[in-house]
Amino acid sequence: MHIITHSFDHNEMLVEQLLAQFPLEIAMYKAIGCNSIEEYKNTGDGHVAVLKHEGLKNGMRIYDLGCGSGRTAQALVRSGWHGEYKGADIVHKLVDYLKEKCPGYDAAVNRKLNLLAENNSLDMVFHWSVFTHLYIEECYIYLQEVMRTLKPGGRLLFSFLELEDERHRKIFADRIAKFKGPDVWGHLDTFLHRDWIRRWAAEIGFTPPRFTDGTDGAHHPPFWQTLVAMDKPAPPGGTVFGA
Ligand SMILES: C[S@@+](CC[C@H](N)C(=O)[O-])C[C@H]1O[C@@H](n2cnc3c(N)ncnc32)[C@H](O)[C@@H]1O
Numbered sequence: 001m002h003i004i005t006h007s008f009d010h011n012e013m014l015v016e017q018l019l020a021q022f023p024l025e026i027a028m029y030k031a032i033g034c035n036s037i038e039e040y041k042n043t044g045d046g047h048v049a050v051l052k053h054e055g056l057k058n059g060m061r062i063y064d065l066g067c068g069s070g071r072t073a074q075a076l077v078r079s080g081w082h083g084e085y086k087g088a089d090i091v092h093k094l095v096d097y098l099k100e101k102c103p104g105y106d107a108a109v110n111r112k113l114n115l116l117a118e119n120n121s122l123d124m125v126f127h128w129s130v131f132t133h134l135y136i137e138e139c140y141i142y143l144q145e146v147m148r149t150l151k152p153g154g155r156l157l158f159s160f161l162e163l164e165d166e167r168h169r170k171i172f173a174d175r176i177a178k179f180k181g182p183d184v185w186g187h188l189d190t191f192l193h194r195d196w197i198r199r200w201a202a203e204i205g206f207t208p209p210r211f212t213d214g215t216d217g218a219h220h221p222p223f224w225q226t227l228v229a230m231d232k233p234a235p236p237g238g239t240v241f242g243a
Contacts, residue, residue, distance in 0.1 A: 010186050010187050010188075011031075011090060011091050012090075012091050012092075014031060015027065015031045015091050015093050015094060016093075018030050018031055019093065024097070025037065028069035028094070028097050029069070029071075031068065031069055031091075031094060032068040032069055032071060032094075032129075033129070034071070040071055041074075041075070041078075042221075043071060044071040044072050044074055044075030044078075045075045045078070045079070045221075046220060046221040046223065047071070047072040047075060047126075047128055048072065048075045048076055048078075048079045048081070049219075049220035049221060050157065050220045050223065050227065051072075051076075051124065051126065051157070052079075052220075053219045053220050054124075054155060054157055054229055054241075055124075055155060055240075055241035056081065056124060057083075057241075058081060058082050058083055059082070059083050060083045060084070060123035060124060060240075061083065061084040061086075061121060061122050061123050061124075062083060062084070062085055062086070062122065062123060062124040062125070062126070063086050063087075063088070063115060063117055063122050063124070063125045063126075063149070064085065064086070064087040064088070064107075064126060064127070065088055065115065065125060065126070065127035065130055065142065066088070066089055066090075066127050066128075066129070066130030067087030067088060067089050067094070067095070067098055067107055068089055068091075068094050068098075069094045069097045069098055070087065070094075070097060070098030070101050070102055070105075070107070071128075072126075072128065073085060073087055073098050073101070073102045073105050073107070074098075074101050074102060076102075076105075077101075077102050077105075084106075085102070085105040085106065086105075086106045086107065086108075086116065086117065087105065087106070087107035087108075088107065088108050088109070088110040088115070088116055089107070089109065089110075090109065090110070090111050091109070092109050095107045095108065095109050113138055113141045113142060113145070114145050115142075115145045115146065115148070115149045117149040118149065119148055119149065120149070120150070120151050120152065121149055121151065122149050122150050122151060122154055123150075123151060123154050123155070123240050124154060124155050124156075124157070125146045125149065125150060125154070125155075125156045125157075126156070126157040126158060127142075127158045127159075128158070128159045128225070129159055129225060130158070131158060131159075131160050131190060131192060132159070132160060132161050132189060132190055132225065133187075133188050133189065133190060134188070134190055135188070135190070136190065136192070136196070139190070139192070139200075140200055140204075143156075143200055143201075143204050143206075144204055146232075147204050147205055147206065147232060150231075150232040151232070151240055152232055152233065152234060152235045153231060153232065153233070153234035153235060153240040153241070154231065154232050154240055155229060155230070155231050155232075155240075155241065156206070156229070156230050156231070156232075157227065157228070157229050158227070158228055159214075159223060159225035159226065159227050159228075160190075160191075160192045160197075160225060160226055160228065161189065161190070161191045161192070161225060161226070162191055162192060162193060162194065162226050163191050163193075164193075164194075165213070165214060165226060167214070167224070168191065168214075168225075168226075171189055172189075172191060175189060194209075194211055194226075194228075197209050197228055201230050205232070205233065206230040206231060206232060206233075207230055207231040207232075207233055208230070209228045209229065209230040210228065210229045210230070211226060211227065211228050212226070212227040212228075212229075213226060214226050214227070
């Protein structure tokens with residue numbers, strides 16, 4: 001099994017640098033790209049609103065791929081949700097912080113391209129701002145893993161960057177400028193295309209993806225990144241979400 005090395009080097013180093021500079025709580029929100037504790041909390045609450053809109057119920061078994069320092073996990077605790085939570089990330093100190101903040105939630109370091117779950121065992125898998133930092137081949141392999149581990153009728157939700165969104169295109173423009181500059185730029189920002197996601201979903205066997213623009217606040221707070229939802233096809237008799 002391929003082991004993640006590119007994001008590992010960058011992320012582990014970033015966390016160590018932040019911990020040397022800031023108190024733990026500040027380092028933990030900065031490590032996943034937040035500028036304040038309010039932003040960290042509000043974004044986590046937004047994640048939970050998306051999950052609830054997409055059918056999260058108490059008692060479900062859920063998997064948070066690239067859980068970071070537990071922005072979503074802490075918001076789940078605040079929301080009063082109870083069920084079986086499993087998080088995985090490539091950075092030890094982020095996982096340790098999540099476990100300290102969310103007693104009873106399970107989280108682990110995993111640097112392989114797999115999900116730490118049995119076949120057909122999960123109701124929901126989600127990953128916010130994780131495919132944004134992977135090679136597209138890695139994204140594809142994780143999608144295969146999600147197919148393996150979701151229950152029939154289970155749901156995958158994730159966020160991604162796309163060049164069709166003007167705000168995301170700005171990141172691309174910044175990257176072009178950095179690549180022209182003098183410094184080696186090791187941080188990966190990956191842009192996906194809705195057509196690729198549709199194709200991958202069809203090849204791997206998911207239901208056709210449903211997309212929500214990052215600016216769409218109709219059912220939950222706007223997300224900034226584009227959201228996509230897709231299901232492992234349901235058994236006869238309905239999905240685990242009862243739809
Ligand atoms: C921008 S942060 C988002 C964290 C979290 N999903 C959230 O929204 O709060 C991206 C996270 O993905 C993690 N990551 C990157 N590559 C990963 C991989 N292959 N497997 C698991 N986590 C990964 C990073 O360590 C980092 O914590």
